Amino acid sequence: MSILLIVPVAGPLLAAAVLLALPDRLLLRRVVALLATAAVIAVGVVLLVATSDGEVPVLRVGDWPPVVAITLAADPLSALLVTVSAMVVLACLVAAAGTGDDRKRAFLPLSMVLSAGAYGAYLTTDLFNLFVLVEVMLVPSYVLLALSGGPGRAGAGRVYIATSLLGSTILLAGVGLLYGVTGTVGLADLAGRAREVPAAAAAGGVVLLAFALKGALVPLHDWLPRAYPVASPVVVALFSGLLTKVGLYAIIRIYAVLYGGDPAYHPLLVAVALASMVIGVLGAIGVGSMRKVLAFHMVSQIGYVLLGLALFTAASLAAAIFYLAQYVLVKAALFLCAAVVAATRGTDRLSRLGGLASSSPLLALAFGVAALSLAGLPPFGGFLAKFLVLRAANEVGDWLVLTVAVLVSLVTLLSMLKIWGVAFWGEVPRAARERTARTGLALLGPPLALGGCALLLGPLGGPLLQVADDAAAGLLEPAGYVRAVSGR
Amino acid sequence: MSGPLIVGVLVAAGVFLLLRPGQLRLVLGFVLLGHAVNVLLLAAGGLHRREPPVDGGGAESADPLPQAFILTAIVITFGITVYLLRLLRRAARRGSRPPETWDGGPR
Numbered sequence: 001m002s003i004l005l006i007v008p009v010a011g012p013l014l015a016a017a018v019l020l021a022l023p024d025r026l027l028l029r030r031v032v033a034l035l036a037t038a039a040v041i042a043v044g045v046v047l048l049v050a051t052s053d054g055e056v057p058v059l060r061v062g063d064w065p066p067v068v069a070i071t072l073a074a075d076p077l078s079a080l081l082v083t084v085s086a087m088v089v090l091a092c093l094v095a096a097a098g099t100g101d102d103r104k105r106a107f108l109p110l111s112m113v114l115s116a117g118a119y120g121a122y123l124t125t126d127l128f129n130l131f132v133l134v135e136v137m138l139v140p141s142y143v144l145l146a147l148s149g150g151p152g153r154a155g156a157g158r159v160y161i162a163t164s165l166l167g168s169t170i171l172l173a174g175v176g177l178l179y180g181v182t183g184t185v186g187l188a189d190l191a192g193r194a195r196e197v198p199a200a201a202a203a204g205g206v207v208l209l210a211f212a213l214k215g216a217l218v219p220l221h222d223w224l225p226r227a228y229p230v231a232s233p234v235v236v237a238l239f240s241g242l243l244t245k246v247g248l249y250a251i252i253r254i255y256a257v258l259y260g261g262d263p264a265y266h267p268l269l270v271a272v273a274l275a276s277m278v279i280g281v282l283g284a285i286g287v288g289s290m291r292k293v294l295a296f297h298m299v300s301q302i303g304y305v306l307l308g309l310a311l312f313t314a315a316s317l318a319a320a321i322f323y324l325a326q327y328v329l330v331k332a333a334l335f336l337c338a339a340v341v342a343a344t345r346g347t348d349r350l351s352r353l354g355g356l357a358s359s360s361p362l363l364a365l366a367f368g369v370a371a372l373s374l375a376g377l378p379p380f381g382g383f384l385a386k387f388l389v390l391r392a393a394n395e396v397g398d399w400l401v402l403t404v405a406v407l408v409s410l411v412t413l414l415s416m417l418k419i420w421g422v423a424f425w426g427e428v429p430r431a432a433r434e435r436t437a438r439t440g441l442a443l444l445g446p447p448l449a450l451g452g453c454a455l456l457l458g459p460l461g462g463p464l465l466q467v468a469d470d471a472a473a474g475l476l477e478p479a480g481y482v483r484a485v486s487g488r
Numbered sequence: 489m490s491g492p493l494i495v496g497v498l499v500a501a502g503v504f505l506l507l508r509p510g511q512l513r514l515v516l517g518f519v520l521l522g523h524a525v526n527v528l529l530l531a532a533g534g535l536h537r538r539e540p541p542v543d544g545g546g547a548e549s550a551d552p553l554p555q556a557f558i559l560t561a562i563v564i565t566f567g568i569t570v571y572l573l574r575l576l577r578r579a580a581r582r583g584s585r586p587p588e589t590w591d592g593g594p595r
Contacts, residue, residue, distance in 0.1 A: 128557055128560075132560060132564070135564050139567065139571075142568075143571070146575065154575075154579060157575070158511070161568075161575075162506075162514060165518050165568065166506075166518075166521075168564075169518070169521045169525055172529070173524075173525045173528055175529075176525065176528045176529040176531075176532045176554070176557070177528070177532065179529070179532045179533070179553070180528075180531065180532030180533075
């Protein structure tokens with residue numbers, strides 16, 4: 001069983017090597033990339049089933065002793081995130097075949113390496129390996145952004161690379177400080193240390209700061225709406241499903257294990273979460289392209305997940321994990337809708353769009369479902385997710401949090417209605433009438449499928465909720481995870 | 489005492505370069521910051537002189553783990569530095585461009 005843990009890391013890396021060896025066989029290349037990703041989804045589902053009874057599969061690569069081995073482990077949270085990310089990668093690969101992004105030679109190998117880094121970051125149990133795997137994920141993203149962008153990509157690419165490099169430097173410094181203070185970088189050996197050793201809490205704070213930058217939490221969010229909208233929409237969809245989510249996952253894991261959910265930090269986390277929610281959603285009002293609106297909403301939605309973490313009860317953690325999983329799918333669906341719009345109309349600037357609902361009703365369906373789910377309307381998965389977060393906040397009795405969360409949902413809805421009203425209703429602009437809109441199944445299928453997931457997660461969200469409950473229990477009581485990973 | 493001093497000087501110089509205009513200074517700033525973090529990692533394992541950490545080195549052997557960290561970090565920093573310089577060269581070859589807005593396009 002635990003040997004399967006190597007597949008999400010090694011599979012896509014091997015696929016990338018094969019892809020580099022096949023420069024000209026486009027169809028074969030697509031099949032290799034899709035197969036590698038499908039294998040990761042399959043492994044993710046197997047891991048989800050295996051971890052459902054509290055077992056934690058652990059793999060020490062090469063059977064080295066625990067201190068020197070590269071240790072991979074899966075608990076329900078890791079397994080869920082690997083599965084959901086791989087689903088997004090699969091959707092993006094299909095969409096890239098539709099838009100022609102994958103005709104660039106570097107696209108498929110780079111996205112394979114990027115996804116391998118992300119899966120590895122979810123599975124690793126060691127902060128230094130987490131740093132390495134985050135780098136494995138980020139380096140291809142620099143190239144993908146520079147490769148695929150439209151006008152302004154050089155400037156946005158520089159902002160993105162500089163921010164990421166600064167984040168990585170801070171992260172490495174934090175890991176070094178933590179090693180200096182505690183003499184270990186293994187998560188299992190660090191469990192609860194921040195509550196005993198104040199210096200370890202400070203060093204952990206440096207690590208968390210780095211991940212807050214990578215996860216685009218307010219006030220460190222400014223790079224995301226600058227950099228993301230410049231890349232091609234499929235690449236943005238890929239980034240949205242993987243990059244910032246790894247930062248968020250690391251914050252959840254480190255806060256739960258290293259700090260043991262120390263209540264002394266709750267006010268700080270709640271403040272950051274609320275600020276992210278409000279500032280992200282307000283930023284989306286003032287911008288004029290689909291990708292920019294969606295990028296600002298990423299900042300806002302990350303706030304909801306962090307809110308669930310900040311309250312740190314069983315209900316709120318389960319809500320945060322459910323929210324994270326459904327939001328990754330919904331956000332990718334929305335960005336892929338933007339990709340379809342950009343591919344058919346040549347732009348996603350709202351002022352040059354109109355009449356999409358009549359010209360491509362299936363796209364309108366996909367966007368409508370995903371947008372309503374993002375805003376949190378019943379019966380979609382987003383409603384269930386927001387309801388769970390609100391119920392958890394209600395249990396704690398925090399009225400400020402409740403009010404802000406409801407108001408931010410309302411503004412999110414308004415923002416989605418704005419895109420709908422401008423881009424999907426209204427007149428088809430004259431410039432667009434001459435363009436022959438060709439939307440094949442490869443383009444429309446991924447957003448429809450992901451939107452369908454968002455719809456199904458509402459009425460049929462039970463299994464995911466069960467996984468989220470298990471994952472939350474594992475975060476509240478990390479003893480089982482710690483015992484399995486440390487091998488003691 | 490030398491460890492904190494070296495880290496401090498390198499970080500100060502790196503941050504100073506990052507805050508100056510110009511792409512090459514940005515790259516050099518990150519190189520210096522990378523060096524600072526490497527010294528910090530080395531200091532995390534202890535800076536005083538000890539036996540080499542080979543078989544039978546005993547209790548007084550140096551800590552090999554931070555050195556392994558640094559090796560990995562150097563490789564990563566080197567690769568990214570080369571990529572940044574390549575981007576810089578590409579921009580330079582295209583000649584002087586009009587100044588870009590904050591994200592390179594109209595809002």
